[in-house]
Amino acid sequence: MISDGGSKRAGGGPTRRPGARRNGGVGAPVAPSHAVFVGDFTYLDRDFEELAEVFFDLGAEWAKEAELSAARQRLCLTEGHPRRSASAVTVPVRLEPVDEEAMTPSVDADLELLSLGRGHCRLALSGRYRTSPDGASDRDRMAMQRIAEMATRRVLNDVAASLSPSAP
16 A cells, blocks of 8 residues: 555555644644734713714824824724714724834724713723734733733823813
């Protein structure tokens, strides 16, 4: 019988799982990356209907402030198409590092404005990023988590400030 590198045809013997590689060599399966949650929220003392129209407009001041906030952190922020329901407006966003060598991960998130009743809203930024499958150390993974948390928190707080009424 002809050997085909570990599997045998009729007659039994050891077989490999489809797609499995021997000896962990070139083309060996790569450890899967894992999605990690990151998010924060804040409250706004503003009426939802008043803010919903502004929030739905990607050309509004809040969107410019979100982009500036990201740029100050050497991140690029892109917004998707807003979605609106009776009590929420959700804008998908992506934060990506400008520098490929940065420890900051790319974060896919939703920036969401929720109604909490008359005169109160909750602004939340929640998303996920993928860990590197290259066997990063625990210290590197912890640093990446902290950096992702700080980046999302800063963008969230800058957007909240732009949606809050100006101080006299």
